[in-house]
Amino acid sequence: MAARIQVTFDAASPPTLGRFWAQVLGYVEDAPPPPFSTWDEALDAMGVPVEQRDSAYAVVDPDGAGPRLWFQKVPEEKSGKNRVHLDVTVRPDLPREERPDAVRARASELEGLGARRLYEKEELGSFWVTMQDPEGNEFCVQ
Numbered sequence: 064m065a066a067r068i069q070v071t072f073d074a075a076s077p078p079t080l081g082r083f084w085a086q087v088l089g090y091v092e093d094a095p096p097p098p099f100s101t102w103d104e105a106l107d108a109m110g111v112p113v114e115q116r117d118s119a120y121a122v123v124d125p126d127g128a129g130p131r132l133w134f135q136k137v138p139e140e141k142s143g144k145n146r147v148h149l150d151v152t153v154r155p156d157l158p159r160e161e162r163p164d165a166v167r168a169r170a171s172e173l174e175g176l177g178a179r180r181l182y183e184k185e186e187l188g189s190f191w192v193t194m195q196d197p198e199g200n201e202f203c204v205q
Contacts, residue, residue, distance in 0.1 A: 077134035
């Protein structure tokens with residue numbers, strides 16, 4: 064049986080960062096567990112106080128193909144460069160000569176969502192833009 068992957072992010076604001084990544088990847092908020100129709104109902108039943116309901120957030124691929132992304136609240140700020148990061152691929156079928164313009168266009172869209180562009184790089188026939196999400200986590204658009 065293949066292992067399922069969940070990618071976990073430490074965050075100052077899990078719902079905010081989770082919504083950013085949902086927009087980037089076309090993901091949706093993870094559904095509450097049955098039999099609950101809303102997260103507030105589920106969290107009420109679990110006894111989670113209202114002031115703690117922003118301590119975690121999850122988004123999922125609506126097609127079920129990609130990993131679940133889990134965002135957990137932590138008290139400390141990000142302190143260094145990521146050792147692992149996500150790569151967001153822009154249309155893998157694009158010819159090599161069209162890729163830089165498409166990658167730059169997608170990077171500009173993500174800046175509109177709150178990402179920050181760090182630098183562009185072309186190496187060994189590949190082109191990518193390294194960016195940071197709203198909480199400073201690095202990722203690449205390729």
